[in-house]
Amino acid sequence: MPVTSPPLGQPCASDHYSKSVDADIWWQAHFGDAAEAVLEFLGGDGIALAGKRVCDIGCGDGIIDFGLTVKGRPEQLVGFDLQAVDVDRLARLAEQHAGLTDLPDQLFFATSQETAIPAAEDSFDVAVSWSAFEHISDATAVLTEVRRVLTDQGVLFIQVWPFYSSAHGSHLVDWFPEGFAQYRFSEEEVIRRVRSTGDQEMAAEMLPIYQTLNRITVDELHEALRSAGFKTVKVALTAETVHLGDEVSHLPLSQSVISGIQLLAVPDLRPVEPEIAPEPDPQPPEQPTQHQAPVPQAQSRPGRVAGAVRTARRGIWQLDEVLARFD
Secondary structure, eight states, X not given: OOSOOOOTTSOOTTSTTSTTSOHHHHHIIIIIXXXXXXXXXXXXXXXXXXXXXXXXXXXXXXXXXXXXXXXXXXXXXXXXXXXXXXXXXXXXXXXXXXOOSSOOTTEEEEEOBTXXXXXXXXXXXXXXXXXXXXXXXXXXXXXXXXXXXEEEEEEEEEEEOOOTTSTTTTSOTTTOTTSOHHHHSOHHHHHHXXXXXXXXXXXXXXXXXXXXXXXOOHHHHHHHHHHTTEEEEEEEEEXXXXXXXXXXXXXXXXXXXXXXXXXXXXXXXXXXXXXOOOOOOOOOOOOOOTTSOOOOOOOOHXXXXXXXXXXXXXXXXXXXXXXXXXX
């Protein structure tokens, strides 16, 4: 029995998530499907990009940003990535697939650092990210930067697919269409198989991607958002039918079955509750040394009365005498 059968709409060697697909499929998947998915998810809550300042975290080849600019008509859209976007290639693709001879004037690209976005505070109204946060080494640090450049009234859209622990989380679907390669084989065996079969130019591109995946889970992403000052307000999870072999049966279902997420998060403006220092533990009375006389410990009035009454019952004092001592 196979570990998993890639279901309809999920990656296989002819699907748009594979680098081996036809260029037309790749273009439609990003300019069309991905851009429209972002606009639809935002639009479901009445959020439009028109007239807004937008940034994309991990923009890749820029095709999604081109689609968002053409379809969403923001005032400005800046795509950030560690690698510079080849704008000449993007322009050729835009002319070839969309019949546009020039890129929109509102579309810009900038090279970022791993944990630093080259933009001032409050620069953007909307931030988006598509299939990037499974590759980002320090999600909390990057999200903290996103919070810095986003206005207090801003909104963040994130899509992640696939999570590392899910069937196709290795990103090596062209070599392992049955899924869960990251658990079924050692890393050495995965590398050997990729290097020995298939398109080796693509292998040279995909192996570093596989080896640097951050393995973030849906719960860890949520915690990173909270730590960075966001609260998640809308979520759509992606899951598919999979066969779970012995290699993955130990995993929580939230990791092996949930393969992706789309979410909206907003700045958490709730006041931070001040931390109340715990009451110090009472210090035990010092024990007298051999040459030190015991020091009587002070008692509250009820305690002193009770002690005296017990003494009175032994015939030393009468009760009225005891009470008179405290008048």
